Amino acid sequence: MSSRTQKKGFGATIWDYLTTVDHKKIAVLYLLGGTLFFVIAGFEALLMRIQLMYPENTFVSAGFFNELLTMHGTTMLFLAAMPLLFAFMNMIVPLQIGARDVAFPFLNSLGFWLFLFGGLFLHLSFFMGGAPDAGWTSYASLSLYSPGHGIDFYVLGLQVSGAGTLISGINFLVTIINMRAPGMTFMRMPLFTWTTFVTSSLILFGFPPLTAALILLLFDRMFGAQFFNHLMGGNTIIWEHLFWIFGHPEVYILILPAFGLFSEIIPTFSRKRLFGYSSMVFATILIGFLGFMVWAHHMFTVGLGPTANAIFAVATMAIAVPTGMKVFNWLLTVWGGSIKVTTPMLYALGFIPSFVAGGVTGIMQATAPLDYQLHDSYFIVAHFHYVIVGGIVLGILGSTHFYWPLFFNRMLNETLGKITFWVFFIGFHMTFFLQHFLGLMGMPRRVFTYMPNQGWDTFNFISTIGAFLMTAGVILLVINVIITTVKGEPAGNDPWEDGRTLEWAIPQPIPFYNFRQTPLVRGLDPYWIEKQDGNKEGMLYAEPLGDIHMPNNSIVPFVMTLGLFIASFGALYSPLGVADDSRVWAIPVLVIGLAITFGSMIYRSLKDDHGYYLTVAEIEEIEEQLYGKKGGNK
Amino acid sequence: MAHDTPVVTRSAEQQKYYRANTKAYMQRQVTNFAIMIFLTLIAFAAVMADFSKNLILPLILLLAGIQVVLQLYAFMHMEEKDAHEIGVVTMFMWTGAFFAFMMFLAFVTVIWW
Amino acid sequence: MDTLKKYTPETWPAHAEQVTLEGKNKFVGFWLFLACEIVLFASLFATYLALKNKGPAGMEFSTQELYELPLAFAMTMILLTSSLTSVYAMYHMKNYNFKGVQLWMGITVLLGFSFLCLEIYEFNHYVSLGFTFGSSAFASAFYTLVGTHGFHVTVGLVWITALILRNAKRGLNLYNAPKYFVASLYWHFIDVVWVFIFTVVYLMGVVG
Numbered sequence: 001m002s003s004r005t006q007k008k009g010f011g012a013t014i015w016d017y018l019t020t021v022d023h024k025k026i027a028v029l030y031l032l033g034g035t036l037f038f039v040i041a042g043f044e045a046l047l048m049r050i051q052l053m054y055p056e057n058t059f060v061s062a063g064f065f066n067e068l069l070t071m072h073g074t075t076m077l078f079l080a081a082m083p084l085l086f087a088f089m090n091m092i093v094p095l096q097i098g099a100r101d102v103a104f105p106f107l108n109s110l111g112f113w114l115f116l117f118g119g120l121f122l123h124l125s126f127f128m129g130g131a132p133d134a135g136w137t138s139y140a141s142l143s144l145y146s147p148g149h150g151i152d153f154y155v156l157g158l159q160v161s162g163a164g165t166l167i168s169g170i171n172f173l174v175t176i177i178n179m180r181a182p183g184m185t186f187m188r189m190p191l192f193t194w195t196t197f198v199t200s201s202l203i204l205f206g207f208p209p210l211t212a213a214l215i216l217l218l219f220d221r222m223f224g225a226q227f228f229n230h231l232m233g234g235n236t237i238i239w240e241h242l243f244w245i246f247g248h249p250e251v252y253i254l255i256l257p258a259f260g261l262f263s264e265i266i267p268t269f270s271r272k273r274l275f276g277y278s279s280m281v282f283a284t285i286l287i288g289f290l291g292f293m294v295w296a297h298h299m300f301t302v303g304l305g306p307t308a309n310a311i312f313a314v315a316t317m318a319i320a321v322p323t324g325m326k327v328f329n330w331l332l333t334v335w336g337g338s339i340k341v342t343t344p345m346l347y348a349l350g351f352i353p354s355f356v357a358g359g360v361t362g363i364m365q366a367t368a369p370l371d372y373q374l375h376d377s378y379f380i381v382a383h384f385h386y387v388i389v390g391g392i393v394l395g396i397l398g399s400t401h402f403y404w405p406l407f408f409n410r411m412l413n414e415t416l417g418k419i420t421f422w423v424f425f426i427g428f429h430m431t432f433f434l435q436h437f438l439g440l441m442g443m444p445r446r447v448f449t450y451m452p453n454q455g456w457d458t459f460n461f462i463s464t465i466g467a468f469l470m471t472a473g474v475i476l477l478v479i480n481v482i483i484t485t486v487k488g489e490p491a492g493n494d495p496w497e498d499g500r501t502l503e504w505a506i507p508q509p510i511p512f513y514n515f516r517q518t519p520l521v522r523g524l525d526p527y528w529i530e531k532q533d534g535n536k537e538g539m540l541y542a543e544p545l546g547d548i549h550m551p552n553n554s555i556v557p558f559v560m561t562l563g564l565f566i567a568s569f570g571a572l573y574s575p576l577g578v579a580d581d582s583r584v585w586a587i588p589v590l591v592i593g594l595a596i597t598f599g600s601m602i603y604r605s606l607k608d609d610h611g612y613y614l615t616v617a618e619i620e621e622i623e624e625q626l627y628g629k630k631g632g633n634k
Numbered sequence: 635m636a637h638d639t640p641v642v643t644r645s646a647e648q649q650k651y652y653r654a655n656t657k658a659y660m661q662r663q664v665t666n667f668a669i670m671i672f673l674t675l676i677a678f679a680a681v682m683a684d685f686s687k688n689l690i691l692p693l694i695l696l697l698a699g700i701q702v703v704l705q706l707y708a709f710m711h712m713e714e715k716d717a718h719e720i721g722v723v724t725m726f727m728w729t730g731a732f733f734a735f736m737m738f739l740a741f742v743t744v745i746w747w
Numbered sequence: 748m749d750t751l752k753k754y755t756p757e758t759w760p761a762h763a764e765q766v767t768l769e770g771k772n773k774f775v776g777f778w779l780f781l782a783c784e785i786v787l788f789a790s791l792f793a794t795y796l797a798l799k800n801k802g803p804a805g806m807e808f809s810t811q812e813l814y815e816l817p818l819a820f821a822m823t824m825i826l827l828t829s830s831l832t833s834v835y836a837m838y839h840m841k842n843y844n845f846k847g848v849q850l851w852m853g854i855t856v857l858l859g860f861s862f863l864c865l866e867i868y869e870f871n872h873y874v875s876l877g878f879t880f881g882s883s884a885f886a887s888a889f890y891t892l893v894g895t896h897g898f899h900v901t902v903g904l905v906w907i908t909a910l911i912l913r914n915a916k917r918g919l920n921l922y923n924a925p926k927y928f929v930a931s932l933y934w935h936f937i938d939v940v941w942v943f944i945f946t947v948v949y950l951m952g953v954v955g
Contacts, residue, residue, distance in 0.1 A: 734789030
């Protein structure tokens, strides 16, 4: 009964979150962890923009600029965007498909702790002799000879957090395949669940090449292998291929859930069924599949030859087709709807043109000859920020407003939300729109400063002002969150009044077992159907009220990850490494860390964990506590 | 969800049939094993006999492919149509194999050197 | 507890590993893990193919001269046989014959262990010739690919041994049936990878 006992002490709460296997609490943890890294990476971006505000500025040194650049990219992609999207996936997917939890609650918790400790390890590099400085792509010839331990932190940190991502990916896949409520067929799944499914498949196939590439780099740097050393027959192009075989799917791993989130927001506030549902599903799958066929468009200038470049150029352009389908479907959903312009809807409406702009510049770069001109210029920076900020970040911010009541049973302030949107949105375009022109005028990316009077000065200055506006937007959101936490009223059931899918049908606050009875799904948008039929409870039930099987909480995932965290320090200071400051304690620490990890694995496999049963009497008692005598969906 | 698994008792007759079935199944598996060993032998012999390279390379790759399909479908029971969500599983396995093939193709053709 | 219920050969379900929700989850989840392993090994294979025979100027090792084909053939035979023995274990699981399961799983472990010994011998032999991990890109790629497979074998051995010991006293039930099944899947997968290593690394290496 561990997860039910409502001890209110601070220590007890901490312990509860350390050991929790409840997907809703893990979602909150992901939200917190992701926000932490989002703020750090955003701050790094701000420092870079301040440095670039004036020509020949000396705000930060060249070396530190490289570290900021690398950490900004790495952190934003691996440790901010993905965990924040994982927060939504964790919270919403089980609720949308009518499940009581994910398929592997233990692994869910393990995935979170791996991500967090991997991220913390990576960030400790700032205090332990310098952060990685070879860019988020960490191309091997450059990263191989990077002095100090920066790259080692990159390799080990990403390896640990990547393992967590892979585990979560498999977990979501199995959850969606196995745990759907009766009647929830694949073609009745809400679009966010679909995009989570495709995203998780991309994680499944995309992360192993990264794991392999990191292992090769780790062996090269720490154990004297020769994969990338051309003097010994090695080949640095292998790193580029492996990295982009992972790296290109990675951008779809990020954007597809954002598509899914917008596909939930837009029909809700257009108060209309999503236009072209099956073509949306088809487009999602097609984008996912094609995402694996195009990696070499990041390598046009490497010299793969005209044949390879042509094949990858055509494949890349083909992705515009399913993406275009999605854009038109969103537009046609809005068309003729009874539109309610709330904050999430505002984000969605802002997203469509911004993302299209980013997509179109992407097609420009798919044209290999033009890419020779654009490559490594600020045009590229503008392009991917239009896709990432215009797509993913707007998606995350919009859904933060949209799903806040589901997470915390409170509504974020709408007025403040709209102000936040406009400040952030204007700041975003101000920062990145001009960078297209900077790129076309020849400003290279990844430089820490530039000479005056090349026509770049004004645009760079405006760009930095935009970055400050984006910062202001994020601060406004934080203020909104604080205000809401302090004096918000309980939002109650279906706070947007137009919820369409199962997650809005559950009474608030959501009990830890989600559904007292597994729901029966009669079609797409099940809650909407029940509302139309005048069903006050919002769902039909597929089973009588009975005992509910729940998993036990466990501290083992935390300990397991802690072991890996400790072992990483041992590997970092390995005596065989490239950097010549090995420590005598390196090998013992490595062994101790791995012993902790394997020990906890053995403990886990020797001790049977069957979970426990929640009896009907207990369920009724909990519901009375939560909703009073007559409340809830009795 | 389905936590209460109904217990179905097979009658003596059914049990006999069940046993005969599993036994026939095991015999098929031994045959598959014999085929695998045989294919490995052919591949090994072809290389040892030093045939033309253009003959050996396609031959041994084909034999390896057949063996893997046998492993997956027979030994790992992917052939059992009534296994849980085996269709989804099959799709994922072949998608993985397809991506693997793409990587081979890329690494033997466009590793620029 | 439902999952710990005692069964008889007459009541034991044909697909015991897929009866409970936990079993189904394990089944699908493990298959997905294997799909992901395909891509992991594909990365290492592709790296090996790209770096095959590449080394510093005047490297004395090439795939034709280095590899001990008869040894690799023997290892293939051992691993293929261990695949069959784990099929026997699954056959006995269908018949609710727990002793059979334990026995055949035990034989699988023994065969796997002898495979591992041969691999260690092989690596040792190559190193003694001067073909060390850091001596060339070719060597690094070879040891990483074959060594990753060897690591998987080691994990499989520890895993199956732990299963055999842990369940020695309690017999088959719906809680541990999926565990045995998944372990046997893993073992077959190791064999699948080895079939490719034998073909792509050893046979194709000797052909040149």
